[in-house]
Amino acid sequence: MKKPKAQTRAAIGSVKLRTVTGILHGRNVKMAMAxxxxxxxxxxxxTDAYMDVNWSNKIGASVESAAVLREQGVNLVVEWTNIGIGRNVVALRDVSRQSDVHFVCPTGIYKDLKSPALTGVPIAAMAKHFVTELTTGIDGTGIRAGFVKTSCNESGATKKEVGILRAAAIAAKETGAALGFHGPVAKTTRNVIRIMEKEGFNIGRFxxxxxxxxxxDDNRRQADRGVFLQYDAIGAHSDQFFGGPVSDDTMLERLGQMVESGYENQIMLSTDAAVCINPPAFQYDRNSAYLYRYFEDKLKQRIGARRTRKILRDNVITAFRQPTKL
Ligand SMILES: [Zn+2]
Known part of the structure; x- marks a missing residue:
């Protein structure tokens, strides 16, 4: 059992987060989205179509959306777009400057894609690339990644994806950075954790x-091992992976059960909305404003204001904290 203890207010205040505009101290985080x-x-x-968009439009739409969050009191957003799925850290920094919202961005490759720069690259070199993005900068800029994000085919990692997962684990181990995983299937998530632990990765940063x-039960089993969990489809009409409804009542019930089981220091919430998707036909219908507009009050009623703040703010700071050596 490696369940993380609740951090004191002083400890959370002194924690650092690596954002696209530099270091942000925990004490300066108002509210967060994970x-x-x-x-x-x-x-x-x-393909030529990849990231060939009108960037001033995309930045404008993102600023509008982030400004709504900022009005709701949110000034920290963990952005999960990594290599191969449209990551643009320069645009994100622009959005951050214009909206006054701090963004943490990831390194790591999204699934088994033909990322031109990293095709056929050995695992050690891939890990080195991720480490460079965490310690030096991304795409020739000084903007550094704040965590490693990985994913693989939902039914299980392909051979190439196992290589990417191993490289991610090596980079996270070497730097001490958090490692996020897109895990809609519990069995796949368990297997991925096994692959990562084999590389010596500390599961307390998963x-x-x-x-x-x-x-x-699956949630509890991993929580017992010390991982952080995200319920990140708050307000969604359907879950994009299985199509099932994600009603507020279902989520409140799950959150209540997890809190009663003693995991209140390991849960985070978000909407997993995407402001702009290319091609537009893939745009899915979620609203990032939903969490603080509607769900926060329901959660307060269910588990109290103190625990709600912990889940909506403190746990995000703790889970994505910058390792002390970076
Ligand atoms: Zn996502």
């Missing part, structure tokens, strides 16, 4: 995204 997207591109990265799709 898993969102500004621009995402589902075109294959080796963030299980889309954990709401798995059963309460």
């Amino acid at each position: 898993h969102e997207h500004m621009f995402t591109d589902f075109h294959s990265p080796d 963030v299980w995204a889309h954990a709401q799709v798995s059963t309460l």
